[in-house]
Amino acid sequence: MGVVNVMDQLMLNIVVVAEAANPGLWGSFVNFLANVLQLINNITNNYGLSVVLFTILMRLVLLPLDLKARASTKKINELQPLLKEINEKYKYDPDKRNRKTAELYQKHGVNPLGGCLPLLIQIPIFFALFAALRQISSMELGSFLIDVIKHHDPSIIPVLDQITKAVESSSAIKQRMVDIIPQLFIRTDLPIVDQMKEIAGAENVSLLLEAIKNISNQEIYSFLNAQYGAYRFLWIKNIWIADSPLVSVVGRPIELFSNEWNGLFILPILAGVTSYYQTKLANASSGNQQTSGFTAIFPILSVWFTAMYTAAFGVYWVTNNIFQIIQQIVYNRTNSPKGEGVKS
Template identity: 25%
Template sequence: MAVVLLSGCAPTDVKYEIDPENAGWWDKLLVLPLSGLLDGFKNILGNFGLSILVVTFLVRLAVFPLTWKQQKSAEAMKQIQPQMVKIREKYKNNPQKMQEETMKLFQKEGVNPMAGCLPMLVQLPILFAFYQAIMYNPHIRTSEFLWLELGKADPYFILPILAAVTTYIQLIATGSADNPQMKVMLWVMPVMIFVLAYQFPAALSLYWVYSNIFTILQYLIFFRKKKDKLAEGAAR
């Protein structure tokens, strides 16, 4: 979701590359190293399609501790949702009392509602830098992978469809469908992703598909097991 918001603010027809000698601190610190990784793995693996796969994995691995913290916060908020609903119903005519009781609940359960936002904010620069590393790399723009010209949108709509489907699966896998406030996004996000992927160069759509798949696997391997253990403990 973060990448979509950032990508929507950036141009999709970038035709220049970053000059290392005149680059700013942002490009030197993040964008150029990531671009160099993409070039390096391309030389090893033979194409940028696989290079984007490997670097996407490395980026997701780097931000995994933040993702873990964010998911734990989301699970904690989900656990206390029934109590929050009762508080809202009980004090619906007294907003101040409602806020006081809600804060007491957070303190009692050791939940910080902002804990889920901070990791996302920290991830944004890394993900945006990777987006720029793909956009500004002239080698990627002129490369091919499978049926794709990585510098142009997928003419057969296969990647946009994959991006939309994996986004939907990701929202289901991470439990967004269980949150009433997120149910609208369950349908809006895949459509939005399809529209963006239809317009973006294939390299970016490919990154989005890879990233979705890694997110789904992370949740199924790590978060789902943790959730099942918590459920077993509660049942005992």
């Protein structure tokens, strides 16, 4: 589980930097994405399907920019013979070479940076989506586990309410109970436990920890099936936990492929395969033969990201890859090379 925390912290640090740059705008954008996803889920009542539809919606919104970038890249590729001539002719005169190159781009209406625009837009969207999924994940998983505790032992409800009130009114603890509870289901020897005991009373916190300890994975799974069908998606039992046979539906470490597994590592495998194919298609389309290293590394990173984070994030990643693969195939077929390059 340590690797999960490292990955989560890395992504969170990037999100924090973005938020610090413009907290109002960033927070509004993250909340907007979260609200759109929640709105879709109100219709589908299944978070996995909602993430699929949300991803497709985002890709459709970006489609005009993406097509414009592809057209720009295609023009630049067609200009390569002329660019090569300029480079050869003025290789000892950099100023004139740059001027002639700029004139060539201007003559043919090409923006050499046009192909970067969708990527520049997608980077903040990616991290905002990560933040939105993290926000929803914390709220949903925490609320679910609080309901599990109350269902397991109704007598603990007043104690839990007292702890919640004390924690969320304290300036010493920066987390909400919905963020803390999932951590306590995995480990109870956390520094925050001592802080909770100081502000909410050691006896109250001990009663809560004992209640959590007595809740079995099977009881949680049964409650999930009975009350939280929106969390299930295909083979995944809880969309807010990693698609892994090594963790239970609340993220507790378990023996490999025990009957309490949350997933089967299918999403990470799909992420790796689709990332490899999508990257290979994109490189072939652009005529770039110098990215074999990236073609190999990116699928590995995709597997790592989707294995370490929530299944909801994995569903987004795989859906995004599949959409881009289909888009690339359609684009290649409708914009196949027609022979000669551009003439000066």
